[in-house]
Amino acid sequence: MSIPAGITGVVGANGAGKSTFLRILLGLLEPSAGTAAVLGHDVVRDRRLIRRLVGYMPEHDCLPPDTSAAEFVMHLGRLSGLPPVAARERAAEVLRHVGLFEERYRPMGTYSTGMQQRVKLAQALVHDPRLLVLDEPTNGLDPAGRDEMLALVRRTGSEFGISVLVSSHLLGELERTCTSIVAIERGTLRHQIAVDALTSEIPQLAVEIDGDADGVVGVLLREGWEISRDRTGFVLTLPSGERETAARAADAVRDACVTFGAGLLRLERGRTRLDALFADHAPSSAGNGNTVPASASAVTATPVRAT
């Protein structure tokens, strides 16, 4: 399996082995079987080389409460080999990038969870790595905080050319953020999917109405549309994926609703959703999905495992 440059999500249930996988890539754990390479370097043999190129944000708390963010991030910049002055400047810069300003001089014990997550991201960025490894960056954040953190991850990955490997147990989060996704189930890397290909539009209209659904469906069926009912509404399958066809179908639904005085609650193009796709993948598909040329890869791995 090979993971391309860009933002890649690592999804799996709690305890599936996401953190273990990331820690193997960083050389913090020895793989008990298999091999993996990061940016073309073997994780066991070249771990020191890899560490110079990678920034790691762990899942757990890692901030000394009586130290200020400015001092802490600067210290870790020094440990990454930055000269003292550069470390100070970079610390201020990355903290500003993640949205910490005057607060950065306060002891980190006084920070909210959201601020702490930002500092953890900043310390991973201080030495300008080529690959960011983020383990559950939205852990403990409220919905607004999650959105901000994900936006930050997206921007860092897309605007600054840094590849990102981000783990989460929430598929929906990764779907919005990542360009590709790998799934881990019970310690095994399962499959890899490019998000674009999978969340693209499919020739369907999803409709939900409030009112005489049977009447509306009857009219549409008489007009010759192909319709299947589901739990909350119905799905109208388009004869082709063209835009005009979809527009005609939408007009037909609207007119039918007007005729029966029904309220139109939802009318949208159907999209493949990732969770549906992962549900479709039987375990027999393990290890395939090698769709991207290895030359462009941020990470390559044969099945790795750690005890």
Next chain:
Amino acid sequence: MTSTIHDLGYRRYDGERLSTRSAWNALFVQGMRTLFGFGRPARAKALPVFVLVFSSLPAVISVFIASETGLPVRHSAYFAGVSILYVLFAAAQTPELFSRDQANRVLPLVFSRDLSRWQYASARLLSVILSLFVMMIVPQLILWLGGIGMAEDTVATFQDRWPVIGPILAVSTLGGVMLGTIASAISFMTPRRHLATAAIVGLFIVLGAATTALGSTSVVEAKTSQLFNPIMVLDLANRLLFDEPSRLAARAAANPLSVYIGMIAVYSALSLAVVWWRSQKVDA
């Protein structure tokens, strides 16, 4: 904290990147600052200042009440008098590095950078050793320089007494290395600071008591049993190194100097082995 403000932020860094050596130095310096409480809240400075002041006080007083017959406090006996303060410093401050790093879980951040586990441990260990060295040498220097400065004929006294700097450096180094490695080995074993502090103090108390108990029986000779007390070993090495005439030293030091220095080396080497082993094993 809107996302527009973030736009000011990120720039690529294409400046100089230094070697692992510079990272090691940064860790070492940060360790020294932590041990002495620099850049930390006032309460973090309390213990280092307390130990430094009270371990130097006898030397200061001694210098001011010095008479023509010389200093009332001897270099050779100094360690025995204030050793409890050094144990206190080692027990309280060493866990500030080794235990706290584990409790705060910063080790994964350190180890995911280009620093090996042993480089981390050695930088921490060396800052502990050097801080103890400083604590131990300051009172000795006050005593030495004070004794020279307060003498009537300063030049003659200096010419007479300058070789004492040799043993002063030697005892401070031996003490720093031995106390530092023992305290580091113990505090590296646990992320709980208070447990580590208690264990360090406890170890020296237990070994001291055991030595006394053994010495009072006829099973083991005093000359053997005293070797099991690291503090006593250090004290006796002090007394022999300074070569000052003292009935106490002659009576208590039943072994030649080389035996005491050998024991200090053994204690240090064992503790060093523990630090190395733990550095490879500790969770990251």
